[in-house]
Amino acid sequence: MSSSEFPVTVFEAIKAYLDQAPTYHVAVEAILIAWICYLLLFSKRYRPQSKHDKLSKEEEDELIGEWNPEPLVPDGYPSDREVDPSPIVTGTAGAHITVNGKECLNLATLNFLGLLENSTVKEAAARSIQKYGVGSCGPRGFYGTVDVHLELEKRLAKFTQREETILYSYGFAAVSSCIPAYSKRRDIIFVDEGVAFSIQKGLVASRSKLKYFKHNDMADLHRLLEEQRKLDEKNPAKAKVTRKFMVAEALYYNWGDLAPLPKLVEFRNKYRIPLILDESVSFGVLGATGRGATEHFELDPEDVDIMCVSLDMAVASVGGFCAGKAYVIDHQRLSGLGYCFSASVPPMMASAAIEGLNIMEGDGSIFTRLRANAKKMRELLFGVSGVEVCGLEACPVIHLRVTTPTSCQESDQQLLQTIADECIASGVAIVTAKYLDEEYQKPPPSLRLTVSSEHTEAELTTAAGVIKQAIAKHILAS
Ligand SMILES: Cc1ncc(COP(=O)(O)O)c(C=O)c1O
Structure with a gap:
């Protein structure tokens, strides 16, 4: 168009456009303009309520009367359901325990090294309570960092032979916070299907893609890693931005068996995938000086990228920690x-843990005693008809599972609970392992016993006798 032909009015401009534009173009534009006009003229608009639109009292009552809230508990939940009364403990839960008023030998709690009733630990906690009070009342970043927290982190780093440790107020919080701190959406986690609930919660919180391998089955893990390697070769750009992790327990809380750590480390090095290992049960149990699974297998502590530990098992305090390279x-x-x-660990519990570490560093015989007791208890129970004694010989957590389970897990669980109740009535406190329906692959029902380094041989023999009798009465007779 030359300057002399330049349209001078709106109508001339529209006419010139219509002359030049393709017909389909004009048609689409006409439809769009009609649609915009329709929306402007006829669509309902949001009008904030003025005071004239206020509901009358009757209308308000009617609306409130019509409102039907969503139920807070699932449909069909019986309103008269009785909550399972937990056994009530009075007094110290040491080698002996008073449950519902009955004094029992304690094979129910996870006080592996007997530190819960140790007098120097109690004195350290008592001194700490005088100095710091009972709680911390603040997260670590908000005036919740007390000097004893820093001291405990240092001592744990020295004990575990790692550069640094981080202290959490609960063992559950340590592992379930650790996993999602690194692994995010679209990352991949290779995980043993036998891991405990706290780890499962960390996996879910990470929103990562979970690739479960069969419990302790390294061939199955190898298959998954190889599958992933091939996928990564096909799509290197995606592989570059997808982080991968391996997650396992050293001694499995729900099984009592040992992870094949050397193989996991081999895969870690070969496929360059960091390994997060929960050592809650193995810490203070395995290794000549109680340092856990790496010491047991004579591996370099740095072969495990992050170690997570609960402090309320061997250390008999409260809290948990993760250990690894400082960065x-x-x-x-x-x-x-x-x-x-979350508010930091109460300082008195940190002081108790420090004193616990002093004892662990000073007296290596407690680990030998603990493992000998675990072995002894297994020997005493081996060969009992009707149950299988599961797990590693040295593991203080012992699961007894029925050798011929019925097709109904609830009735097996009930049968084992009857045995546990009978044992308590006869003066030996044991528990049945309990799981939530939402857990990944619930393990089969079991009786769970925990031995301590402080049990005498005579006590273990008595406990085994009571347990065997109850099993004979209820399993063999059924
Ligand atoms: C493997 C494992 N990690 C962590 C925890 C959590 O420990 P805490 O009792 O200190 O919260 C548990 C609890 O049973 C566990 O079995």
């Missing part, structure tokens, strides 16, 4: 949710 662990100080947003 890896420091990441959790801003990304570990349980660390950032």
Whole structure:
């Protein structure tokens, strides 16, 4: 178009456009303009309520009367359901325990090294309570960091032979915060299907893609890793931005058996996938000096990228920690949710844990005693008809499972509960392992016993006798 032909009015401009534009173009534009006009003229508009639109009292009552709230518990939940009364403990839960008023030998709680009733630990906690009071009343970043927290982190780093540790208020919070601090949406986690609930919760919170391998089955893990390697070769750009992790327990809480750690480390090195290992049960149990699974297998502690431990088993305190390289662990100080947003461990519990470490460092015989007791208890129970004694010889957590389970897990669980109740009535406190329906692959029902380094041989023999009798009465007779 030359300057002399330049349209001078709106109508001339429209006419010139219509002359030049293709017909389909004009048609689409006409439809769009008609649609916009329709929306402007006829669609309902949001009008904030003026005071004239206010509901009358009757209308308000009618609306409230019509409102039917969503039920807070699932449909069909019996309103008269009785909550299972937990056994009530009075007094110290040491080698002996008073349950519902009855004094029993204690094979129910996880006080592996007997530190719960140790007098020097109690004195350290008592001194601490005088100095710091009972709680901490603040997360670590908000005036919740007390000098004893820093001391405990240092001592744990020295004990575990790692560069740094980070302390959480609960063992559950340690592992369930650690996993999502590193592994995010679209990342991949290779995980043993036998891991405990706290680990499962960390996996879910990470929103990562979970690839479960069969419990302790390294061939199955190898298959998954190879499958992934091939996928990564096909799509290297995606592989580059997808982080991968392996997650396992060293001694499995729900099984009592040992992870094949050397093989996991071999895969870690071969496929360059960091390994997160929960050592809650193995810490203070395995290894000549109680340092856990790496010491047991004579591996370099750095072969495990992150170790997570609950402090309320061998250490008999409260809390948990993760250990590893300083730059890896420091990441959790801003990304570990349980660390950032939960009040820190009460200082008296940190002081008790420090004293517990003093004892663990000073007396290596407690680990030998503990493992000997675990072995002894297994020997005493081996050959009992009707149940299988599961797990590693040295593991203080012993699961007894029925050798011929029925097709109904609930009735097996009930049968084992009857045995546990009978044992308590006869003066031996044991428990049945309990799981939630939402758990990944619930293990079969079991009786769970825990031995301590402080049990005498005579006590173990008495306990085994009572347990065998109850099993004979209820399993063999049924
Ligand atoms: C493997 C494992 N990690 C962590 C925890 C959590 O420990 P805590 O009792 O200290 O919260 C448990 C609890 O049973 C566990 O079995």
